[in-house]
Amino acid sequence: MKTSIHHVVTSRKFMSSLKYFGWGMTIIGGAGVLLTAIMGYTYAPLVQSPPFRSPEAYRILFWHVPFAWTSFVAFCLLFIGSISWFVKRKEWGWNLFCTGSDLGLLFGLGVVISGPIWGSAEWGVPWDWGDLRLNTFALLTAVAMFIVLSRRSQPDGVETRDTLSTVGLFGFVLVPITAIATTVYQKRHPSVVIVESNETGLDPKMMDVLILGVISFWILMTGLSFLTYLSYKMEYELKSLLKKIDEEVVH
Amino acid sequence: MDVLPLIQISGLEIHRGNRLILSNFDFELNEGELVSLVGSNGCGKTTLLESSAGMHTISSGSISWKYDELGLKLVRDSEGRRNSLPPMGLTLQKNGMSGEETVLERLQTVLQVSGCDFDSIKTSELLDCWGLNHRSGDRISQLSGGLARRLSVLSGIAPALLSNSPRVILLDEPSEGLDESAKNLLINWLRSLTSRGHGIIIATHDPDLISSSNRIVRFEDNNKISIDLRSKTDSNFVLPSTTQNVKIRKTSSLFYWAYRMEKRNPIDTINRLIPSILALLLCHSLISEDEISTVGLDFFSALILLPSFISVVIPPALIGRYSEENCGRWWSAVIGPKFRFSSSIIGSSILLPLPLIYISWIILSDNILLPNDDVIYWLWLPGLAMFFVSIASSSLHLLISDLRRAGASVASLLLLVLIWPFLQLTDSLEMIITDGISLGFSLDEPIFMILLAGVTSILVWFVSTYLPDT
Numbered sequence: 001m002k003t004s005i006h007h008v009v010t011s012r013k014f015m016s017s018l019k020y021f022g023w024g025m026t027i028i029g030g031a032g033v034l035l036t037a038i039m040g041y042t043y044a045p046l047v048q049s050p051p052f053r054s055p056e057a058y059r060i061l062f063w064h065v066p067f068a069w070t071s072f073v074a075f076c077l078l079f080i081g082s083i084s085w086f087v088k089r090k091e092w093g094w095n096l097f098c099t100g101s102d103l104g105l106l107f108g109l110g111v112v113i114s115g116p117i118w119g120s121a122e123w124g125v126p127w128d129w130g131d132l133r134l135n136t137f138a139l140l141t142a143v144a145m146f147i148v149l150s151r152r153s154q155p156d157g158v159e160t161r162d163t164l165s166t167v168g169l170f171g172f173v174l175v176p177i178t179a180i181a182t183t184v185y186q187k188r189h190p191s192v193v194i195v196e197s198n199e200t201g202l203d204p205k206m207m208d209v210l211i212l213g214v215i216s217f218w219i220l221m222t223g224l225s226f227l228t229y230l231s232y233k234m235e236y237e238l239k240s241l242l243k244k245i246d247e248e249v250v251h
Numbered sequence: 252m253d254v255l256p257l258i259q260i261s262g263l264e265i266h267r268g269n270r271l272i273l274s275n276f277d278f279e280l281n282e283g284e285l286v287s288l289v290g291s292n293g294c295g296k297t298t299l300l301e302s303s304a305g306m307h308t309i310s311s312g313s314i315s316w317k318y319d320e321l322g323l324k325l326v327r328d329s330e331g332r333r334n335s336l337p338p339m340g341l342t343l344q345k346n347g348m349s350g351e352e353t354v355l356e357r358l359q360t361v362l363q364v365s366g367c368d369f370d371s372i373k374t375s376e377l378l379d380c381w382g383l384n385h386r387s388g389d390r391i392s393q394l395s396g397g398l399a400r401r402l403s404v405l406s407g408i409a410p411a412l413l414s415n416s417p418r419v420i421l422l423d424e425p426s427e428g429l430d431e432s433a434k435n436l437l438i439n440w441l442r443s444l445t446s447r448g449h450g451i452i453i454a455t456h457d458p459d460l461i462s463s464s465n466r467i468v469r470f471e472d473n474n475k476i477s478i479d480l481r482s483k484t485d486s487n488f489v490l491p492s493t494t495q496n497v498k499i500r501k502t503s504s505l506f507y508w509a510y511r512m513e514k515r516n517p518i519d520t521i522n523r524l525i526p527s528i529l530a531l532l533l534c535h536s537l538i539s540e541d542e543i544s545t546v547g548l549d550f551f552s553a554l555i556l557l558p559s560f561i562s563v564v565i566p567p568a569l570i571g572r573y574s575e576e577n578c579g580r581w582w583s584a585v586i587g588p589k590f591r592f593s594s595s596i597i598g599s600s601i602l603l604p605l606p607l608i609y610i611s612w613i614i615l616s617d618n619i620l621l622p623n624d625d626v627i628y629w630l631w632l633p634g635l636a637m638f639f640v641s642i643a644s645s646s647l648h649l650l651i652s653d654l655r656r657a658g659a660s661v662a663s664l665l666l667l668v669l670i671w672p673f674l675q676l677t678d679s680l681e682m683i684i685t686d687g688i689s690l691g692f693s694l695d696e697p698i699f700m701i702l703l704a705g706v707t708s709i710l711v712w713f714v715s716t717y718l719p720d721t
Contacts, residue, residue, distance in 0.1 A: 089310065129674060139667060146664040153659035157268035162308060163653045166718045167665065170650070173714045174668050181671035181707060187694055188678055239269065 015233070018226055025223025032216025036062050036209060044209045057121035062209050064114040066217035068137065071107035073221060075140050078104050078147075082168030085161055094161055095232040097168060101147040102228050103221060108141030130186035136178050143171030156239070255317050256281050257419050257450040258303055263312035264329075265295075265302055272298045276312070276476065278468070280450040282417045285441055287461045288454040290470030296454035297344055299468075300423050303452060304341060304584045305333060319416055331721050335587025338365035338499055340420040342407030344427075344454075346399055347581030349572050350392030351512045354383055354402055357391065358409060360508055364585050365410030365418075366499035373413070376491050381405045381433070400428035408440060415493040417448040426457040438463050439488040447490070501586050502593050508582075509597045512572055519568035523600050526565065527558035531611055534558075540618050552680035553673075554615055556633060559607040560673050563641035564666050567598030570652045579652075591716050595646035604641060605634035622685055629688045629697075633676045636701045639708035640672045646715040653719060668711055675704035 040062035046055055078100030084093025115134050116126035128134060147164050154160045256279040263276040272295035280286060280303075288296040301307055305314060305327040313328035318337045327333050340361075341347070348357055355374060362369045378384040381401045391399055404425045411418040420441075426434045434457070441451055442463060453460060461467060467479040513519055534554050543551050573579025573594075583590045608630050616626075644666060651662045679700035692699050 142664040142667045146661055149664075150654060150660045154654050154656050155268065157655075158266040158308070159268075160654060163650070163719065166650065169718055170665075170714055173718075174711070177668065177707060177710055178671070181675070181703075184694060184700075184703060185671075185674060185678075243269065 015230060019230055022223050022226030022230065025219050026227060027223070029216050029218075029220025029223050032212065033063075033066075033220055036066070036213035036216055039209045039212065044206050045203055057118055060114050060118045062213045064111065064118060065210060066213040067107050067110035067114060068133065069214055070217040070221045071104055071111055071137065071141075073218070074100055074103035074107050075144070076100070077225070078144065078168055079172050082165045082172070085165040086169060089158070089161075091236060094165075095229055095236070097147075097161075097165060098151065098232045099225055099228040101144045101151070101168070103224055104144035105141060105148050106224075107217075107221065108137055108144055111137045112141050130182060130189055132179060132182040132186070135182050136175055139174055139178050140171055143167060143174075254282060255323055257317045257417060258452075259315045259323060260303065261313050261315075263302065263314070264310040265298055265307060266310055267295075267298050267307070273302075273476075280419065280452060282448045282450055283445050284466060285445045285451045285453070285464040286466045286468060287464040288452065288468050288470070289456070289461055294470035296470060297423055300421050300452055300454045301343075301580075301584070302327075304336060304339070304421055305587070306580060306584050316419070317417075333588045333720065335501070335589065336584070337418075338367075338410055338414065338496075339418055340365070340407040340410040340422075341581060341584055342403050342422045342425055343577050343581055344423040345577040346391075346403035347577050348391050348399070348403060348406070349512060349575050349578045350390060351515050351572070352391050352508075353388055354378065354391065354394070355387040356508075356511065357402060357406055360504055361406040361409055362413065363504045364499065364501045365414070366496050367410060367413040368494040368497045369413065373491070373494065377405060377409060377412070380491065381436070397428050397430060397433075401433055404429070404433075404437060408444065411444055411447075411449040411451075412440070412491060413494045414449075414496060416496065417450065420444065420449060420451045422451065422453045422455075424455055424457075425453060426455060426460055434459065440490060443488045443490045447493075502589060505582060505586060505590075505593055506597055509569060509572075513568070518571075519598075519600075520603065522568060523562040523565045523603055527562040527603070527607055530561050531558040531607075531614060534611075535614055543615075543619060548684050549677060549681045551615070551619070552684060553677045555608060555611045555680060556637070556673065556676055558611050559604040559634070559637050560640070560669075562603045562607055563600050563637060564644045564669060565600075566648045566662065567600075567645050569594060569598035569645075570648055570657070573652070574657075588720060591646070591649060591720060595642055595649055595712060595716055598649065599638070599641035599645040601638065601641070604637035605631060608634045608637070623683070623687045625687055626680075626684050629683050630680075632683075632688075632697070632701050633680050633704075636672065636676055636679075636704045636708070639705045639712070640669055640676075643672075643708040643711040643715070644669060646712045650715045650719055669708070672704035672707045675700045675707065679704070 040059045044059065044062070077096055081093055081095075081097025081100045084090060085097055112134070115137075119128060119134075120126045147167060150160075150164055150167075154164075258278070258280040260276060260278040263273050263278075264271070265273045276299075278299075288299055290296055298307065302309060303314060309327060309329050311329045314326045315323045316326050316337055316339075318324050325332055325334060326336060352360070355378070358374050358377060359369070362374075375384050375387070378387055381404075383398065383402055383405070386394060386398065391402065394402065404422065407422050407425070408420060411420050425437060429437065438459060441453075441460075445451060445465070453464070455461060465480070469477045469479065471477060534557065538554070543554070570579075573582070579594075582594075586593060609627075612627060612630055647665050648662060651657055651660055651665065654660055679697040682695065682697040682700065688698075689696055690698060694700075
């Protein structure tokens, strides 16, 4: 019994320190994201027209690209969580699945909202069916949204978890299907060319802001991952305690 | 030589919701045994009964059934292996019947899927025993709760009753809703069926049923299970005679059942047709011929295919029919691993896509000058591929219907992937309109794009049918 109480107390201390770590990372990451936006407007230079139809709109890339890279990591968490639950049915796997779907939805929405805004301003069309990344992110974000909404509306249990982790895996099997479909579409309907230039690479100042953005988003995601994971872990403990009370009430 | 048990369960562990229901549970049902599962509400009686029929995923252990010629064969295990059950009788806690079926049809369906030979005299005899013969032509929805329960119990017993080889009967709270005379009849039939060598498991709270069983599996607190043995009581009650066992027709019975339900109440066709026709009429009235000529043939092709595409992504009415009184779960237990595969085909829109494409063409192409006059001869090609899109859509809806509150989930988010076959078919139709049909196999050939749309849909279908049962 002593060992058990000791384990609980040390576990609580560990969780508490993780919570502070998560909050710290979230605040630092959030500040970095705001700083990225400010520097994107003030520090980063204006792009050379004419290749850009809307030179001001390019600044959205300082959020769009980090959103995309961060959501990719979140979708990987979702995938690992899906497999973990599907194969081992462990609670940590389910918590990882929940964390991945929440963050995948958050950052995925960032990609599919900022992308069309930029596309509208630059190409005159909000969506390009020939853009592999945009379509893949849209599909995975839709799957993440389905999972998040279903988790909220469905009673928690093994059956629900089995079905939703199946949907998580289904989302990833769709990635190659989307890739083939998009590639064929792109070949039939060549995409809009954004920059007709032989020069490659970004201006060093732009690169500075972009790197700041990516690092800030990753720190933010790390903080949010810890907090989300911990909240699901605590929710599970709370449910277990409620179940014990239910049993005491019945007997 | 030892007589094999009818059901053998080894090391079973099952979770339902957040609860561990059974842990390391071993059980055998032998020929001529009537076993009662007894315990308080929510203790796991129904879970054990349904798991015996392979209806639940299991965390560990295995369930095997005796097949007449093959001996013991695995039905389900924790590794995801699954086989269909031999012929058996099953009555669920809810009746497991659609309200659209007639009383006679229900009994006939049950006998067909369990390989029993029957004629109208035999079915009348069975219905007469349970006081249902005068209602044989009525829909189940018109029966009182008690009569519907009688039919459900009879449907659970009939596959063993007419069989000349030992079979398993699984009955979940069979006496619930039955009056005294029907309950006495049930007890007498069950005793006589055990005398014929059939094995019966019942989950019940009824003391009369419990006292007539010869083994009691009692669920106690803290997942403990105790087993009481009773002396066997033979019965002299005269049962209807057995018939010859004939070929089992499971999947074809499901197809025929779904066809009958749709023919009687065509909600699937109407649900799909109305939005499609509305879309077509709106396209026709809001977009003029001049506008179509201006925006190009790809837009025109998309308009032609749009009503058909709408018709295939509508949720199948079959899902609603399955959810009525756990009807789908009964079929799932009877059909086994092929259930999802068969249902995705049955639930899809088989007949509508092709006529809708032709109707759209006739209405929208009127007064438009097109580069090729032969298009109407080749419209069936994208229509054929649309059939596969329909199966993919149906399988996605079925996947979502696995959720306990399927109506509260956003199915459209998973259907987004079907935009690809639609775009590929639009491309193919545009090519047919521009250059006519050709048999080449490249990106600029319509046949290739139609095949691609078909393959994309088949992949989605395969993944959404295969993964959930893995």
